[in-house]
Amino acid sequence: MNASRKTIERLSHYRMVLSRLSGQGVQNIYSRELAALADCTPAQVRRDLMVTGYEGNPKHGYNISELKKSLDVFFDFKGNLVAVIVGAGSLGRALIAYFMPKKTMYDIVAAFDSDMNKTGRLINGTPCFHINEMVEKLHDLKPDIALVTVPAESAQEVALKLVKSGVSGILNFAPVRLKVPEKVYVENIDVTMSLEKVAFFSRQYREEKNNG
Amino acid sequence: MNASRKTIERLSHYRMVLSRLSGQGVQNIYSRELAALADCTPAQVRRDLMVTGYEGNPKHGYNISELKKSLDVFFDFKGNLVAVIVGAGSLGRALIAYFMPKKTMYDIVAAFDSDMNKTGRLINGTPCFHINEMVEKLHDLKPDIALVTVPAESAQEVALKLVKSGVSGILNFAPVRLKVPEKVYVENIDVTMSLEKVAFFSRQYREEKNNG
DNA sequence: TCTTAGCTGTTAATTTTTTCACAGCGTGAA
DNA sequence: TTCACGCTGTGAAAAAATTAACAGCTAAGA
Numbered sequence: 001m002n003a004s005r006k007t008i009e010r011l012s013h014y015r016m017v018l019s020r021l022s023g024q025g026v027q028n029i030y031s032r033e034l035a036a037l038a039d040c041t042p043a044q045v046r047r048d049l050m051v052t053g054y055e056g057n058p059k060h061g062y063n064i065s066e067l068k069k070s071l072d073v074f075f076d077f078k079g080n081l082v083a084v085i086v087g088a089g090s091l092g093r094a095l096i097a098y099f100m101p102k103k104t105m106y107d108i109v110a111a112f113d114s115d116m117n118k119t120g121r122l123i124n125g126t127p128c129f130h131i132n133e134m135v136e137k138l139h140d141l142k143p144d145i146a147l148v149t150v151p152a153e154s155a156q157e158v159a160l161k162l163v164k165s166g167v168s169g170i171l172n173f174a175p176v177r178l179k180v181p182e183k184v185y186v187e188n189i190d191v192t193m194s195l196e197k198v199a200f201f202s203r204q205y206r207e208e209k210n211n212g
Numbered sequence: 213m214n215a216s217r218k219t220i221e222r223l224s225h226y227r228m229v230l231s232r233l234s235g236q237g238v239q240n241i242y243s244r245e246l247a248a249l250a251d252c253t254p255a256q257v258r259r260d261l262m263v264t265g266y267e268g269n270p271k272h273g274y275n276i277s278e279l280k281k282s283l284d285v286f287f288d289f290k291g292n293l294v295a296v297i298v299g300a301g302s303l304g305r306a307l308i309a310y311f312m313p314k315k316t317m318y319d320i321v322a323a324f325d326s327d328m329n330k331t332g333r334l335i336n337g338t339p340c341f342h343i344n345e346m347v348e349k350l351h352d353l354k355p356d357i358a359l360v361t362v363p364a365e366s367a368q369e370v371a372l373k374l375v376k377s378g379v380s381g382i383l384n385f386a387p388v389r390l391k392v393p394e395k396v397y398v399e400n401i402d403v404t405m406s407l408e409k410v411a412f413f414s415r416q417y418r419e420e421k422n423n424g
Numbered sequence: 425t426c427t428t429a430g431c432t433g434t435t436a437a438t439t440t441t442t443t444c445a446c447a448g449c450g451t452g453a454a
Numbered sequence: 455t456t457c458a459c460g461c462t463g464t465g466a467a468a469a470a471a472t473t474a475a476c477a478g479c480t481a482a483g484a
């Protein structure tokens with residue numbers, strides 16, 4: 001079972017699509033249909049699903065609820081994952097607000113910030129502590145993963161503390177590449193970079209359209 | 213000049229790293245050093261930079277300010293890009309707050325939302341209009357790109373309106389894949405998916421650590 | 425001036441990812 | 455029961471991305 005990052009990405013997306021369909025009462029789906037919804041190819045869907053072990057039926061395609069169950073098992077969603085968020089700026093608070101109401105498998109159990117105005121109170125139901133208390137609190141909370149929304153300058157320092165406290169996965173929004181030991185997984189979300197990609201390719205597409 | 217998405221991503225990241233270094237007074241950099249900062253390999257850096265046309269010096273590596281200038285030209289940052297944001301929820305407002313103060317090349321000239329409480333006023337200096345006025349406003353503003361932070365249910369509808377108004381690039385935060393005509397570029401940022409990746413791989417890494 | 429160390433630019437090899445293509449199967453119809 | 459359609463699962467081919475390898479160059483030192 002060696003699934004690439006790309007495959008995991010897509011499997012996660014399939015899971016979301018299937019949840020939506022399941023809620024709409026749809027029962028079966030073909031690789032072709034799932035591919036259309038997930039914006040990839042049917043072959044990709046079939047190949048990706050191989051890693052989950054679930055097999056479809058040549059006549060009816062995949063049974064949505066069973067496939068979803070397989071994906072849940074694959075992603076090992078037994079219990080909720082304990083997460084903390086470091087940086088309670090506007091982005092951090094937006095993320096808390098986003099994950100709080102949803103019954104997701106991620107429990108954001110604490111936020112940390114260096115701004116005294118933000119600490120010592122609840123942010124959307126999540127307690128916010130001062131960054132100086134972080135190491136101590138992490139010791140108690142034992143989070144699995146962390147979301148980092150601090151400025152670029154402090155991201156590396158924060159990551160180091162997180163790793164020392166046993167965090168093995170980081171979702172990093174700061175536009176720097178964190179240096180972490182092997183066996184700590186870092187995923188970066190860099191909005192500026194993504195915007196730049198949009199700017200670049202949209203212009204390229206536009207020019208192609210004008211020329212061709 | 214056929215740069216892949218991956219290459220564009222990295223070039224954008226190099227640009228950011230170089231800006232930072234430039235501000236610190238560093239003048240030259242080797243591919244090896246840039247690679248370390250951008251978390252990739254030296255060969256990758258050299259290969260990526262080929263597309264910009266800028267050539268380094270075997271003795272001193274790359275001149276940072278000149279390379280940055282080449283990247284600016286490559287990304288064609290003559291003037292600012294006109295952007296709008298659709299959806300002024302917590303994420304949308306966080307993004308406005310993020311891009312406003314920075315002197316970036318992205319001018320977010322308007323926000324749109326369906327919630328009357330948010331419309332008809334400024335959000336962090338950006339005017340927020342009701343979504344019903346969007347088509348009309350887009351006609352005047354002629355934005356190049358759009359950021360979409362509406363719920364998944366309305367994202368497709370919004371995208372359609374944007375495309376009709378001539379937007380050729382969309383940065384989509386909703387967890388659906390938008391159907392747009394060819395020649396419109398869509399980049400997706402899906403926080404839940406990214407978190408799921410972190411959860412999956414961090415666990416895998418942890419298990420590998422325990423077993424090996 | 426000549427030598428040398430160590431870099432860049434670029435081609436070639438390798439690895440990874442995607443796509444193709446089709447055997448095999450389950451179902452519904454005859 | 456038998457047939458045929460159209461799907462899945464998967465090995466093989468193709469394409470894309472990464473890495474290795476090295477010729478060629480530049481500047482510093484002898």
